[in-house]
Amino acid sequence: MNTSLRLPSLLVCHLSTSPAQVEGDGEPDDLYRSIVLEMKGHDPTVMASYQKYLCMTCEELGIHVERVWELPKCIERRSLLKSVHIYKKHFRQYESRTHFRNIELKRLTGSTADTFLEYIERNLPEGMALKVTKHRIEPLPPHIRPAPKQVEDDSTITQ
């Protein structure tokens, strides 16, 4: 009973996989108009080293670096009076500084972007955060493209 049920589905599976699907070359690659890397960290020198590494990698892989820019640092201060009650000389101020650096890359294909991002993300130094914003471009979906007249006719028919 079970085998007779399974057999057709297996056959269908077997027939539906064409050679193109097996090789995986049927699907078009993604296209990224631009990729913006936004770095965040507390140590500006480590960030500078990482930025240098990124630029060298881009040069080696032939990726176009559009621009590199730095945002103003963000300082968060906390005040503390170590003495519970009086004694102003025990007043302390602690601060944490967050530095930012951005890099914009232009015109990457999907496979290049995947390879590059995997590589740089694995080599991200400790204590640094990275935000990767990808601008992917796509053609219009096929069902939006047909001639408007046809759609109009359809709407009149439904009315």
Next chain:
Amino acid sequence: MASADQISHESMVNQSLRFKMARSSVSCKYSEFSMVVIPGHNHTGDSVERRRRPELPVIPPREKSMPIDQDWTTVWPTASTFKWSAVPLPIRQGRVFVCFKNFSESNIFNYFHSQKAEQDGIPPGKYGNLELMKIPNFLHLTPNHIKKHCAALKEFCTEWPEGLETDEKCKKHFPVEVISSDYIVDSISLRDPRARTVCIKINLSSLDLDSHAKDKFIRLVGDRYNADTGELTLELDRCPMKKQNHDYGIYLLSALFKESWKTEGWESEKTVDDMEMYVWSMNESKKNTQQITEVMKKAAENPSCKVPEYVLKSENVLETEPVQEYAAAVEDLHNVGEDLHSLEKYKEQVKKMLLAQ
């Protein structure tokens, strides 16, 4: 515990055996009296000399034996904590400690001629330096490393297709732009709730819409449409996954497109009073213009009358350039408002339309 007990028991048995043997050997020498011999206290003559392990020479740090032209990528292949013995660089890091307060004059002379003076006043050297271990190093990402890595990665990269060199060309052939972000931080989880957000951008000019459909489309999307750039922005974050949000955005776009092409039955009942803005073709001004042009056409039969050229040239006068420009000027006057610029424009267009050049 059992094994410890066993060991102590065995050692006791051994000791008693040795004690007995010593006693018997001594009893042979002094047959009259037997002497109590305590091993360790009395010299028994059978002690074994302890063997000493020869001292191994201290191996000098690895950096001393490194050739100058070595391949650094083999020395430091992957990310690792700073090792002072493996880095042949005179690196210093840390806080500077120097104190001349307690020195007398003679001491200062001695101090400046001692080896210690070389170390003071400058950051501590690399030997056992914790500061150098704490900071992330890039010794595994030198230019040579990067060249090696990229040579291996190059085969997975593909060329950017030709004909898409500028942003304008990209927008022309691929009008939909999908913006999404990935976040990498030092935390216990790889997932980030912000990563699900997808933003879809499209310029309305790339969609196939007539004036009615465009008007309806803009009304449907509300403040997601930017009138200055003509761009529609859909921010999608209601689904838990990025792919779901993207698919929902495309669905929303197609639903908007189809809906804006529909014309409801009651839309034909719209009169001039219901219009949100002045439309020249629906108003009295069009009729008046038509009458005037017909009058001018009749008048042209009389050779003494001078009539603008465009009236005679074309069959459909309302489609000609001066009339269309006049219509635009009138619409501008009503929709934008009366100001010096629009009034001046209206005056020019009227002169162009009515007077012969």
